[in-house]
Amino acid sequence: STKADKDWLQGYVDDWVDFYRKHTKEGQVASYIPILAKANPNHLGISIHGKNGMIVKSGDTDIPFTIQSISKVISFMVACMEKGIGYVLDRVDVEPTGEAFNSIMHLEMKSIDKPLNPFVNAGALTVTSMLNGKTAMEKLEPILKLLEKMIGYRPTINQAVFESEEESSARNRAIGYYLVETGFLESNLELTLETYFKQCSIEITVDDLARIGLILANDGRDPFGEGEIIPRQIARIVKALMLTCGMYDASGKFATYVGIPAKSGVSGGIMAVAPPRVRERYLPFIEGCGIGVYGPALEDRGNSIAGIKLLKHIASQWDLSVF
Template sequence: MLEQITNEAKTYTKEGKPAFYIPVLALQSVEQFAACIVDENGNYFEVGNTDELFTLQSISKVINFMVACEYHGLQFVLDKVDVEPTGDPFNSIIRLESTAPGKPFNPMINAGAITVVSMLPGKTAKDRVAYVADFLSRITGSTHQVNEAVYCSEIETTHRNRAIAHYLKANDYLLCDVEETLEAYIRLCSLEVSTKDIAKIGLMLAGNGAYPLTDEEFITRNTAKVTKALMTTCGLYNASGKYAASIGIPMKSGVSGGVLCTVSKGRVEHLEGKLGIGVFSPGIDDIGNSVAGMKFIERLSQTYDLSIF
């Protein structure tokens, strides 16, 4: 059945388009498809090149939120960023202007994510990126570096994010300088990972912060629970409600085509218990979610009854 689900998902790869507004990402081939599932016993299902690297993009928002919460404490972060869905595009500024006191609605939209990045430990943007990259490496066992070509491509076209950052600074939500925050934010979006890496992150979240294969605790149970709640309600841009209803598992997507998923308890053929799922296919829809990736996860959830609802 997994092979059938995979083959069906692959037929949707050309229905999406790469993120055209980021010049380097616009060059990605939409025919790529990779998926990885890992369970709490170390069993894997892999299809495609699960070691091929791509940039985190908005999946970094999940990582940054966890790091900020562990460094400052959950309440400190939530004082600056709320946990409410918006229903708006990820780069919208309208809620900052229309609701007092201009507090970002959640860490999964750009306004909230930029605020979270300003809280990350480190004196410079590169220090903050290094801290997060080290956190990632401890979970995945891989080395994570910034794709400089993607970073340069994004930083040159980040005018809307710069406007958001200035608005946040004016309302006293940023903890550091606008340009320093933006540099760190874009560099973190440009960190490279593989499909297998994000499956491992999903497995750690399935263990409520403790990696099931080693029992090492990376984040507290409370941080993990809030992170998964945010992924479920806000993780797929303004299609989050739709996918919560049709798939029903915590997920976070990025416009490079990656999708991070976590399942606290499930069974998928020979895989069972806590599951981490990573998918990569760079053809995205108008909202920013991988078309083939979401088809794969939707069929997976419906076939094996993985929904939390």
């Protein structure tokens, strides 16, 4: 029965969260944005939303946190919907960098003619600058609307996190000025930065991330709603980008050892997508599910340390890898 299945799955997930929580001690909360250093490093929570309607969640699932870099997925999708995929990809490439998310290394290389991908800050600022609107709130409106369609309520912007990002913005400004000089920014720098910091400061939970993952896993459709929320082609591109660039410069290892599209943020969130696939052991719950993880203690690349270990374990137990 569904109830027995759910209890069985719940038991496993509870055990795994208990087990992996100790690994939070091996990581550190982000501190370059001062307010993020206040997060509790011991927190670890996961939520999994199945296409069959089952939800399994465990650990610290009620803590709201800011979406940070996971917002780059949303802004990229909105830019593609507003301007067309061709327009966006003419201005931002789809290649992994192998460098940190806020690296300035590649910007000046002659062989590279545009920011390498929308999930590093150079690419994300370029994408945000493309969004329609003359004010930050106008540019953010379609991002908030799309999120609302996916998670079922209109999320808010955490003002304190936004201010903290603004106060510690030297690196993003450096990247931004370079993009101004090279002609990539389509809005002025201050407007672009304000919009970008606000999009990073949108507050969400692991359930919200699981819902977004579920919709991406199902090619942009909500299995419980009607019609397409994200055009299929955009959902496909975004999943390819998540797999190749979603976990910063640890994306290769994540693709190898976990094998599903995922996007992390420095506040400790991970949004993962398990597309449906033929498996030897048929578990309806995991066919096209979305997974949200929160664990603010990070490894040195900026990904949730226990979150990655937990996902790796679940992916191997349930054969989630798309390969």
